[in-house]
Amino acid sequence: MPDSGLLFWMLLSFGVVLFVLAKFGFPVITRMVDDRKRYIDQSLDAAREANEKLANIKQESERILMEARNEQMNILKEAAATRDQIVKEAREKAHAESQRIMEEARLQILKEKENTLREIRFQTAELSMLVAEKIMRHKLEDEHQQMELVERLVEEAQNGMAKEKKD
Amino acid sequence: MKLTMDIMKRHLQLLMMVLAITLMPLSLSASESSGQEGEMDVKEFIFEHIGDGYEWHITTVGNTHVSLPLPIIVYSRTSGWQTFLSSRLTHGESYEGLRIATGGDYKGKVVETLPTGEEVRPLIDISLTKIALGILINSLLLAGIILYISRWYRTHTYRDNAPKGFTGVMEMLIMSIYDGVIKPSIGKDSERFAPYLLTAFFFIFLSNLMGLLPIFPGGANVTGNIAVTLSLAICTFLAVNLFGTREYWKEILWPEVPTWMKCPVPLMPVIELFGIFTKPFALTVRLLANIMAGHSVILALVCIIFITHRMGAVLGGSMTVVSVLFSIFMNFLELLVAFIQAYVFTMLSAVFIGMARVKSEKSQNS
Numbered sequence: 001m002p003d004s005g006l007l008f009w010m011l012l013s014f015g016v017v018l019f020v021l022a023k024f025g026f027p028v029i030t031r032m033v034d035d036r037k038r039y040i041d042q043s044l045d046a047a048r049e050a051n052e053k054l055a056n057i058k059q060e061s062e063r064i065l066m067e068a069r070n071e072q073m074n075i076l077k078e079a080a081a082t083r084d085q086i087v088k089e090a091r092e093k094a095h096a097e098s099q100r101i102m103e104e105a106r107l108q109i110l111k112e113k114e115n116t117l118r119e120i121r122f123q124t125a126e127l128s129m130l131v132a133e134k135i136m137r138h139k140l141e142d143e144h145q146q147m148e149l150v151e152r153l154v155e156e157a158q159n160g161m162a163k164e165k166k167d
Numbered sequence: 168m169k170l171t172m173d174i175m176k177r178h179l180q181l182l183m184m185v186l187a188i189t190l191m192p193l194s195l196s197a198s199e200s201s202g203q204e205g206e207m208d209v210k211e212f213i214f215e216h217i218g219d220g221y222e223w224h225i226t227t228v229g230n231t232h233v234s235l236p237l238p239i240i241v242y243s244r245t246s247g248w249q250t251f252l253s254s255r256l257t258h259g260e261s262y263e264g265l266r267i268a269t270g271g272d273y274k275g276k277v278v279e280t281l282p283t284g285e286e287v288r289p290l291i292d293i294s295l296t297k298i299a300l301g302i303l304i305n306s307l308l309l310a311g312i313i314l315y316i317s318r319w320y321r322t323h324t325y326r327d328n329a330p331k332g333f334t335g336v337m338e339m340l341i342m343s344i345y346d347g348v349i350k351p352s353i354g355k356d357s358e359r360f361a362p363y364l365l366t367a368f369f370f371i372f373l374s375n376l377m378g379l380l381p382i383f384p385g386g387a388n389v390t391g392n393i394a395v396t397l398s399l400a401i402c403t404f405l406a407v408n409l410f411g412t413r414e415y416w417k418e419i420l421w422p423e424v425p426t427w428m429k430c431p432v433p434l435m436p437v438i439e440l441f442g443i444f445t446k447p448f449a450l451t452v453r454l455l456a457n458i459m460a461g462h463s464v465i466l467a468l469v470c471i472i473f474i475t476h477r478m479g480a481v482l483g484g485s486m487t488v489v490s491v492l493f494s495i496f497m498n499f500l501e502l503l504v505a506f507i508q509a510y511v512f513t514m515l516s517a518v519f520i521g522m523a524r525v526k527s528e529k530s531q532n533s
Contacts (some may be wrong), residue, residue, distance in 0.1 A: 003219065005292045006394035009299040013306040013399060014370065022362035025313040030345050032359055033338060037237045098521035 194203065209474070213466045217388040217459055220297045221253035221267060221277065225383050241265065242291035243279050253294075265289070294343060301387025302395065305374045312337070313369065327341060344368050344513060356410075360520050363406055368401055369515035370515040372517065375458060375505030379498065390508070391458035400447035403516040408443065411523035418525070419443065448511060448517055458506050461501045468494045 140146045215224075223235035236254035243249055246263050255262040256277070259269055268278045268286065277294065278286045295303070316334045323330075328339060349364050350357045374389040389395050420437040421429065429435045473491040476483035 001294075001395035001399045002445065003292075003392075004292055004394075005296065006298055006392060007398055008293050009295070010302050010395050010398040013302050014366075015404070016270065017306045017310050017370065018363060018402075020310050021313050021366050021513075025317045026362045026365045027311075027358075029313075029338065029341055030358070030365075032320045032325055033342050034321075039209075039325050087339045111310075135481065166258045 175318060179479075190364055209467065212470060213463050214272065217391055218275070219277065219299075219392065221256065222296060223297045223300065223383060223387075234500050236239045237297065239277060239293050239294040240292075241277055241279075241289040243289045244281070244287075245279065249289075254345040277436035298387050298389055298392050298395070300382075301374070301377065301389045304384045304387075305370065305377055305389060309366075309369055309373050309376075312373075330495070341365060344510075348510070348514050349517050352514070352521040354521065354522055360406060360410075363402065364513050364517055364520075367402065369517060370410045371399070371454065371512055372505060375509060377500075378458065378462065379501055379505065388458070388462055390454055391462055393455050396451045396454045399454070401449060403519060404443075404447040406516070408447070409522045410520070412525060414525045415523045417474045446515075450515060452514055456507050457504055461497070461504055465494055465497045465501065468497060 136149075140149065221239055222237055223391050224234060225233045227233065236248060236252045238247075238257070239253050243263070245266060249263055249265060253260060256265070261280075263278050265277055268274050268276055273286070273288055276288060277292060277497070280286055286315060316330075318339045319334045320331050329335060343355075345361055349361050353360055355440060371390055374395070377385040378390060380386055380387055417470050419442075420436050422434050422435050424440060434513050468490050472483070472487045475486035
């Protein structure tokens with residue numbers, strides 16, 4: 001039969017130990033290990049996520065790099081095209097300008113030529129007038145001849161007016 | 168369970184073998200030299216070592232017994248409360264009408280002599296006996312160890328690295344019981360019952376190990392005493408039945424069986440009610456029997472040496488070798504049993520508690 005004294009001591013000391021350990025012993029340990037377990041799980045999840053993110057970022061960066069390269073190529077291409085166009089335009093412009101300048105020069109020359117010709121004509125006319133005056137002065141020393149010339153001039157002038165009216 | 172059965176079977180076989188070996192020369196020596204001085208009584212020797220006592224016998228040098236006297240605390244019918252050291256009662260001396268009985272029903276216990284001349288036990292005997300002191304030592308040791316390691320958890324956070332050394336080993340042990348036994352058996356409420364189950368496990372395990380130590384402060388057969396195992400079983404009984412759900416009591420008092428098995432004659436409820444008490448009884452006896460058997464076998468093996476030496480040097484010498492080898496083997500086996508029995512007690516307690524925490528299927532579905 002179980003001894004009552006031993007039962008007493010056992011229940012007492014086991015009860016006290018149980019109380020102390022249930023209050024200050026085991027829950028502290030098990031709770032912290034559970035917390036640590038949860039923390040490790042979380043850390044693993046976080047690491048996995050970070051890895052995935054890193055892989056995504058890598059992909060992203062490669063994509064961005066590719067895009068940048070394409071962009072660069074496009075820009076270069078465009079720049080080349082623009083340059084060619086500018087050069088072409090400049091050339092055309094220069095061509096047009098030179099054409100215009102040439103035209104102007106030609107017109108100037110033509111004008112100058114006309115002026116010169118007019119002057120020459122004028123001078124020639126003046127000269128011929130002088131020559132004609134001198135000749136006339138010399139020829140119209142007699143009356144008769146003077147009259148004859150006047151008549152002829154008048155006639156000519158009348159003809160000329162009629163002609164003008166006709167026109 | 169199967170493992171335990173195997174080990175018990177093995178114990179039984181070994182016990183039989185050892186008894187056959189020990190009893191044979193005993194009967195021989197009894198017939199040859201009965202009544203000789205210094206003859207060894209194996210049965211008494213073993214029961215003295217695995218039993219309780221009012222003093223803690225440490226060793227005997229020559230004819231001097233070196234033992235630790237322990238306080239006797241009794242309430243006598245005639246003289247009231249008495250507290251004194253057991254050294255006053257050695258060799259059958261009496262003190263205040265109290266003495267240790269040398270024979271009869273109360274052999275080895277403190278008895279008092281009534282005025283009528285009748286010898287009876289005092290009304291209350293809460294003497295700090297060998298096993299009681301063992302219980303106190305083991306309790307203090309257990310509390311000390313667990314509080315020591317729990318200090319680490321107080322001074323660290325869960326972000327720190329796991330502990331190393333002794334604390335690490337204890338953590339592994341605690342968590343293997345917590346995660347491997349308590350959680351699967353109880354489930355949701357495991358946090359509530361874990362302190363009790365862990366305390367029970369470590370108390371039994373530590374007591375088993377201390378019981379294997381041959382000298383003070385070990386050597387007290389704590390878990391091989393029925394009062395200790397009964398106390399533990401009572402704790403489990405209380406944990407099971409005080410926290411049993413309504414469904415648990417319904418299954419006991421009105422189980423789902425055909426009505427004729429429970430209505431006019433409450434056959435099933437009686438069986439179920441009986442089952443409430445057989446569970447802690449099984450826990451009590453299983454632990455007690457395993458530890459007591461182990462201690463008995465080791466002691467019997469040691470006894471072989473002394474018995475066979477009386478029968479001649481050659482037999483004695485050869486049997487000594489055999490006995491020491493067997494003792495070593497048994498000690499290793501007992502180390503295993505120390506863990507297994509603590510584990511089994513905890514596991515069964517957890518299973519019983521888990522069974523008492525059943526929820527009805529309706530509430531489980533909702």
